[in-house]
Amino acid sequence: MALALQTFPTVKDANAALKAAGTRYLGGGTLVVRAANEGDVSVSGLIRSTDPALSAIAVAGGKARIGASVTMAAIAGHPDLGALAKAARAVGGPAIRNMATIGGNLFAPAPYGDFAVALLALDATVDTEDGELPIEAFLAKRDDSRAIVSSVRFTLPKADGFHFLKVSRVKPKGVSVLSIAAVLEQAADGTVSSARIALGCMADRPMRAKAAEKELEGKKLDQNGIAAALAAATEGTAPITDPIASAWYRAEVLPVHLGRLLLA
Amino acid sequence: MAKVPVQFTLNGSEKAEFVESGSTLLNALRDKIGDTSPKGGCHQGTCGACSVIIDGELRLSCLTLAETCNGAAITTTSGLAEGGVLHPLQRAFLDTFATQCGFCTPGMIMAAKVLLDHTPNPSRDEVVEALSGNICRCTGYEPIIQAVLTAARANSQNAA
Numbered sequence: 001m002a003l004a005l006q007t008f009p010t011v012k013d014a015n016a017a018l019k020a021a022g023t024r025y026l027g028g029g030t031l032v033v034r035a036a037n038e039g040d041v042s043v044s045g046l047i048r049s050t051d052p053a054l055s056a057i058a059v060a061g062g063k064a065r066i067g068a069s070v071t072m073a074a075i076a077g078h079p080d081l082g083a084l085a086k087a088a089r090a091v092g093g094p095a096i097r098n099m100a101t102i103g104g105n106l107f108a109p110a111p112y113g114d115f116a117v118a119l120l121a122l123d124a125t126v127d128t129e130d131g132e133l134p135i136e137a138f139l140a141k142r143d144d145s146r147a148i149v150s151s152v153r154f155t156l157p158k159a160d161g162f163h164f165l166k167v168s169r170v171k172p173k174g175v176s177v178l179s180i181a182a183v184l185e186q187a188a189d190g191t192v193s194s195a196r197i198a199l200g201c202m203a204d205r206p207m208r209a210k211a212a213e214k215e216l217e218g219k220k221l222d223q224n225g226i227a228a229a230l231a232a233a234t235e236g237t238a239p240i241t242d243p244i245a246s247a248w249y250r251a252e253v254l255p256v257h258l259g260r261l262l263l264a
Numbered sequence: 265m266a267k268v269p270v271q272f273t274l275n276g277s278e279k280a281e282f283v284e285s286g287s288t289l290l291n292a293l294r295d296k297i298g299d300t301s302p303k304g305g306c307h308q309g310t311c312g313a314c315s316v317i318i319d320g321e322l323r324l325s326c327l328t329l330a331e332t333c334n335g336a337a338i339t340t341t342s343g344l345a346e347g348g349v350l351h352p353l354q355r356a357f358l359d360t361f362a363t364q365c366g367f368c369t370p371g372m373i374m375a376a377k378v379l380l381d382h383t384p385n386p387s388r389d390e391v392v393e394a395l396s397g398n399i400c401r402c403t404g405y406e407p408i409i410q411a412v413l414t415a416a417r418a419n420s421q422n423a424a
Contacts, residue, residue, distance in 0.1 A: 003286025037307040093397015173396035
């Protein structure tokens, strides 16, 4: 294996080293080392940073800032991030969750990256040395992104306002057929005042179900109220085909699982 | 390729080796140090056969670079038996026929050990969850789950 690892104490130094050709940032290793093990020879140098800021979790005033090196296990076990524990536990088995980072999850190609689906529903922002980017813009450009993600920020959802569902064939843990995250706000009369729905495995990276979101607004969360949203759920999707499920299957079952999530 | 020094504690013993930069902990343990208890299965983080315990946490040695383990305390299944007496988990795996081909067993035992270290009396669901990152193609999992529950009972009886 022709790989060389360089470790830097600050993100700034690591960013500078990452400008060299053939380098890639090493987080928890579940994507990058895996690629190397599979014979990816496009990477010759790995860069990492031990900057303590990358491992910090700060929750204050209803907002959370999570350092990019924070693992899924740390999120799942954090007392102030209980709303996200289900989404963090949806990633891999216990060993993977001790390694996989929130920063790395933003780069995980479908069918992986379930936590990034949750972050997309939460309207998170992603911090790099280039500044702060809305997660949608970040995901769209992630293949060309060279700047190290330093942290992810989002507003904590209300206790019953955040919904997450991962569908897999193997229980209790398996690779996603699809995953869905939704942040729903309801008016006093029970109608939906705002909805953000994010989908995993319905494209090569997490995507919004904008047509379904629009159809939900002003509706009640019952069979009749969600019918139009379910009918629009697959609009704009381009599901992946892999050994877990075909694109056709994913498109067929998405409305079923979205319905279950909305009515739960 | 330049070699880099790596120093860590393996099952209580200090180890120091020169490894190729970018090589995995699994390679260092098996090919350099000679501890072949962690197995190289998928090398993708899917099968769990290479599971080891690093500073008290379950990790996959196939996806961990050796040079990131400097100063760490690493436990593998080969370090569990003491003075020729098997660890309760190893004993339970034998007694409940939880080992068939044996390839997944060291990883299963590592995952189970971390569980029992934190949760001495786990429920069946907790055992299933703890083993959810480890694949066994022989046993159908039931004897493995029983082995972990048996070892937990043995622990609690000893503690009583």
